[in-house]
Amino acid sequence: MSTLAIDKAGPSRKVKYGSMSRDRAWALRWSYFFLVLFAIFFLTPPIYMLITSLKSSAEISAATNPWWVFHPTLSNYVELLTSNQFLRFFWNSSIVSLAVVAVTMLISVPAAFALARMKFWGSATLATGVFLTYLIPDSLLFIPLFKMLALVQDYTGITLLNRWYVLLFIYPTLTVPFCTWIMIGYFASIPKELDEAALIDGASWLQTLTRIFIPVALPGLIAATIFAFTVSWAQFLYPLVFTTSVDQLVLPVGITTTLIKGDVFNWGQIMTGALLGAAPPLIIYAFLMDYYIAGLTAGATKG
DSSP states (O other): OHHHHHHHHHHHHHHHHHHHHHHHHHHHHHHHHHHHHHHHHHHHHHHHHHHHHTSOHHHHHSSSOTTOOSSOOOHHHHHHHTOHHHHHHHHHHHHHHHHHHHHHHHHHHHHHHHHHHSOOTTHHHHHHHHHHHHTSOHHHHHHHHHHHHHHHHHHHOOOOTTOGGGHHHHTHHHHHHHHHHHHHHHHHTSOHHHHHHHHHTTOOHHHHIIIIIHHHTHHHHHHHHHHHHHHHHHOOHHHHHHOOSGGGOOHHHHHHHHHEETTEEOHHHHHHHHHHHHHHHHHHHHHHHHHHHHHHHHHHHOO
16 A cells, blocks of 8 residues: 555656756746846946947047947056046045044944943934934035034134045944944844853953954954945045045046046046946955855844
């Protein structure tokens, strides 16, 4: 009887497994289809930028195939990389981004640790408020920030407007709330037994943070650092509003304001500058993408 039952069940199992394999094959085909669409949609602009950066102004203006380079040249790259003005933009962006990352980490890591582990009245509400602050668009914040800095300059005589270092005070309003939120989620995912054991052994809260939580939360720290650097490097509105002199501009604003003169667009150098400006974040994401995803995933799903 048992052998007969197994034989009778055999064809149904084959039909079931065959159906599952067909469903899996169709799911794989659809996955590749949407992956190709995704790649075409997101890779077309940088490819077009690269093609345009290899053309001369005459070839860009000519009525030829825009997706083909008939006379490739590196003159756009040579002109920008030997331009003191472009190098100044790059230097300003590098200094501002690295300084903002340092300031953001020095503020957001202790704040996140306090909100996640040192429970006190209103800590949960305060943590939510920190994240809601990030949701306010910068297009609404730059006017009151400009008025505040103007008042500081009027009362103290300290020149803040039209100085690249003013961005060190403004960019953290964008980076600190979100990085704090990421670290809150990551610190909350760490077992409480670790800090309890450290406190029993006589460690202070600062020692618990620096010697236990920061090494354990390294992926979250890397994710927050990458986010802060990306926001600082790519920000356009704030430097456009708060800096006007050419020697004070950062890379995104410097490219658009100096390479666009009236109705004349130097497309070759604009595309070249955009590609060179995208290189540092691209390199960082290429080497640290796994840590970035791990940090964002832990902060979003735990705690």
